[in-house]
Amino acid sequence: MTKRAHDFQRFNGDEERFFGGADKLQQAEEAYIRKKRGDTKNHDALEDLSALAISGGGIRSASFALGVMQSLAKHRVLEKFDYLSTVSGGGYIGSSLTWLLSGKGRKSNPDQEHEYGLTDTDFPYREQTGKPDSLLAYLRGHGNYLTPGAGLGKRSLLAVLLRSILLNLIVWIPLIVGSFVALRWLAQRPAVAHVLRDWAAKPILGLMWDPLYLGGAVLALLAAGVFVLLSVLYSLATGVHRNAHGWWNPLRTVHRYLWRRWFERVVGGVLAILFLGLVVASVPVVENHLADWVGAAGGWLAVLGGVWSSLSCHASTSGSDPSSDKIPLAVKASVGAGLFLYGLLLVSYQLALAVFPYDAISAGPKTVLLVALAVSVLTGYIVNLNYISLHRMYRDRLMEAFMPSVANARANKTAAAKEADGVRMSDALDPKCKGPYHIINNNVITVDSRDSRLRQRGGDSFILSPRYCGSAGTGWESTHTFMGNGMTLPTAMAISGAAANPNAGVGGGGVSRNRLVSKLMLLLNIGLGYWCLKPRQRSTFFNRVCRYYHFQPRHFTVGISAFWRHILREDHRYIQLTDGGHFENLALYEMIRRRVRMIVVCDGGADPDFSFGDLQNALARIKEDFGVSIDFRFNDAHGAEALAKMIPTGQSAYPQQVKTAETGFILGDIHYPGGADGLLVFLKTTLPADLDLQILGYRAEHPEFPDQSTADQFFDPSQFDAYRLLGNHIGASLFEHEELRRNETWAKLRTA
Numbered sequence: 001m002t003k004r005a006h007d008f009q010r011f012n013g014d015e016e017r018f019f020g021g022a023d024k025l026q027q028a029e030e031a032y033i034r035k036k037r038g039d040t041k042n043h044d045a046l047e048d049l050s051a052l053a054i055s056g057g058g059i060r061s062a063s064f065a066l067g068v069m070q071s072l073a074k075h076r077v078l079e080k081f082d083y084l085s086t087v088s089g090g091g092y093i094g095s096s097l098t099w100l101l102s103g104k105g106r107k108s109n110p111d112q113e114h115e116y117g118l119t120d121t122d123f124p125y126r127e128q129t130g131k132p133d134s135l136l137a138y139l140r141g142h143g144n145y146l147t148p149g150a151g152l153g154k155r156s157l158l159a160v161l162l163r164s165i166l167l168n169l170i171v172w173i174p175l176i177v178g179s180f181v182a183l184r185w186l187a188q189r190p191a192v193a194h195v196l197r198d199w200a201a202k203p204i205l206g207l208m209w210d211p212l213y214l215g216g217a218v219l220a221l222l223a224a225g226v227f228v229l230l231s232v233l234y235s236l237a238t239g240v241h242r243n244a245h246g247w248w249n250p251l252r253t254v255h256r257y258l259w260r261r262w263f264e265r266v267v268g269g270v271l272a273i274l275f276l277g278l279v280v281a282s283v284p285v286v287e288n289h290l291a292d293w294v295g296a297a298g299g300w301l302a303v304l305g306g307v308w309s310s311l312s313c314h315a316s317t318s319g320s321d322p323s324s325d326k327i328p329l330a331v332k333a334s335v336g337a338g339l340f341l342y343g344l345l346l347v348s349y350q351l352a353l354a355v356f357p358y359d360a361i362s363a364g365p366k367t368v369l370l371v372a373l374a375v376s377v378l379t380g381y382i383v384n385l386n387y388i389s390l391h392r393m394y395r396d397r398l399m400e401a402f403m404p405s406v407a408n409a410r411a412n413k414t415a416a417a418k419e420a421d422g423v424r425m426s427d428a429l430d431p432k433c434k435g436p437y438h439i440i441n442n443n444v445i446t447v448d449s450r451d452s453r454l455r456q457r458g459g460d461s462f463i464l465s466p467r468y469c470g471s472a473g474t475g476w477e478s479t480h481t482f483m484g485n486g487m488t489l490p491t492a493m494a495i496s497g498a499a500a501n502p503n504a505g506v507g508g509g510g511v512s513r514n515r516l517v518s519k520l521m522l523l524l525n526i527g528l529g530y531w532c533l534k535p536r537q538r539s540t541f542f543n544r545v546c547r548y549y550h551f552q553p554r555h556f557t558v559g560i561s562a563f564w565r566h567i568l569r570e571d572h573r574y575i576q577l578t579d580g581g582h583f584e585n586l587a588l589y590e591m592i593r594r595r596v597r598m599i600v601v602c603d604g605g606a607d608p609d610f611s612f613g614d615l616q617n618a619l620a621r622i623k624e625d626f627g628v629s630i631d632f633r634f635n636d637a638h639g640a641e642a643l644a645k646m647i648p649t650g651q652s653a654y655p656q657q658v659k660t661a662e663t664g665f666i667l668g669d670i671h672y673p674g675g676a677d678g679l680l681v682f683l684k685t686t687l688p689a690d691l692d693l694q695i696l697g698y699r700a701e702h703p704e705f706p707d708q709s710t711a712d713q714f715f716d717p718s719q720f721d722a723y724r725l726l727g728n729h730i731g732a733s734l735f736e737h738e739e740l741r742r743n744e745t746w747a748k749l750r751t752a
């Protein structure tokens with residue numbers, strides 16, 4: 001096994017554990033690269049690989065990277081790259097290029113005499129002054145891809161969000177209400193009612209005879225009793241030792257240790273049951289008091305309180321200085337999610353009271369409840385969660401903006417992208433091998449992993465590419481068989497940009513990793529992630545059946561299981577994929593895994609404080625997983641001094657009070673194990689001193705530029721062009737830098 005194949009398979013040396021194995025994945029990629037280079041006779045290992053990596057950052061990163069790509073195409077460098085690695089927002093423009101170079105993309109071009117390529121004369125998004133029918137003009141006018149017009153505006157966004165929430169509440173609310181009604185009906189049975197009323201008269205439980213209150217209280221008492229019993233047994237089993245009276249401990253030392261460990265694992269679950277019992281018992285109590293104060297609106301007040309807290313969290317994350325808030329964001333998020341969930345319980349309880357108020361079930365509400373339960377069970381077993389979440393809308397809007405038919409784009413027409421809708425990931429390669437091999441970086445959620453590293457990170461790098469899909473933890477599978485060859489390029493692009501999702505956040509952190517927030521998002525299916533089958537390792541009967549029926553994630557399969565968090569791991573048959581930035585946001589990780597010698601990274605992520613958070617996260621992970629280090633330099637500066645060259649400190653003449661940076665890029669020496677070295681060219685959205693007047697004019701009107709919030713996904717043409725021109729300027733500066741010109745790897749890339 002080659003060194004690169006060994007790096008692919010870093011978690012386990014058992015080759016049979018992976019379908020196809022790391023060697024076959026490597027061979028498939030290199031076969032395309034050799035064909036692209038026109039060198040199919042040489043079978044030596046490729047040691048001079050090159051890559052363009054485009055970071056996350058939404059439409060901001062996509063427009064910045066487009067400018068860089070225009071500059072690279074002008075100097076005939078873009079066509080030389082072997083790999084195109086994209087993540088999140090970088091995948092917008094990367095997938096757009098892959099689509100236009102693919103077979104179906106070419107067929108959507110009405111001008112059959114012209115074929116797109118990667119040089120300045122045939123680059124799809126080249127600058128064409130005075131030509132409003134160009135693809136660049138179309139993309140410039142669709143920076144607000146979520147609200148493109150033609151009936152698809154902000155009201156449509158709101159309607160899709162409300163639809164997603166409604167379709168999930170239709171499943172879960174009737175089940176909760178039905179459970180409450182069943183408890184009340186059971187409590188009315190003569191024998192049970194007699195016992196409950198006797199218990200309610202006793203001081204230890206005496207508040208009301210409501211079965212929900214008593215059931216929750218009994219559950220809490222049982223959990224408390226189990227806790228006390230386990231604590232006593234723990235004391236007897238571990239605390240009694242031999243003494244003068246002959247007392248001794250029957251357990252050996254190692255058994256005492258295992259008993260302690262078992263107790264510490266189990267007792268957490270017991271306390272969780274105790275807490276759940278108290279919450280359930282409190283519902284009728286709180287509802288009773290709220291009814292006296294505000295009437296039947298009490299439950300809705302709790303729900304609205306949760307909504308208000310959630311909006312406050314959004315304002316904090318979108319604001320310029322969230323640190324100025326007196327209440328920490330994590331506290332706001334927990335309180336908001338808790339209020340919302342508790343409010344749903346209160347509303348469900350009130351609905352149960354409406355159906356079964358006293359001693360008999362009302363006929364009208366009973367019929368409504370039965371119909372609601374029938375709809376709940378039917379949709380819970382049939383509906384595909386991937387299709388009713390926000391993911392599908394997000395995918396469609398991205399596809400229409402970045403993968404249009406050429407005819408519609410040249411007519412500047414917002415229309416359905418029917419040609420791109422069905423283009424499979426396995427068919428996304430340029431048939432004439434002019435484009436780089438595209439790897440779309442994703443994150444597989446692993447918050448329940450048995451591997452402590454993956455559990456703490458919350459995810460692992462998962463690729464979707466034209467030949468293979470998977471990760472080191474899940475194994476890899478041929479794209480032609482993964483999900484029955486049903487993974488499409490637009491879906492892969494949308495998954496890689498699924499920024500909002502439960503149990504996931506940028507670099508493995510963030511408010512959406514909060515347990516309460518995650519549970520609320522799972523309950524309402526508010527997320528952009530995508531459920532799929534794990535890449536198969538062996539052809540089992542289960543795998544064959546699931547692929548035959550095109551596995552569909554449903555409420556009563558993955559939905560309820562994920563809510564209680566026991567399936568979100570890399571070795572489960574069902575996995576959830578999210579934004580690749582939740583693992584690593586520079587699209588650098590997979591290129592280091594492949595020991596690429598020349599990597600150009602376009603960092604378009606928001607970083608107003610220049611903390612270089614995405615870079616620090618990437619450096620830490622490639623060091624920990626691959627033993628690779630990167631030393632940065634720029635002219636005579638090294639390390640932190642080199643990074644400082646991109647931080648604006650100088651003073652500009654126009655606009656006034658605006659600081660400028662010495663450079664928009666730095667170089668890094670990649671040190672691979674075994675003595676091999678590579679070159680990293682790191683570009684960042686900053687403000688060099690010699691910018692174009694159009695960029696400076698936009699900066700004068702928008703002080704947050706070039707680090708406007710990633711939450712802003714509604715770019716107007718001037719905003720789109722400002723980032724594109726900035727990327728074009730910094731990309732052009734690469735070809736004027738003397739030190740880079742003298743670099744052997746860069747020179748080879750330019751002249752290959």
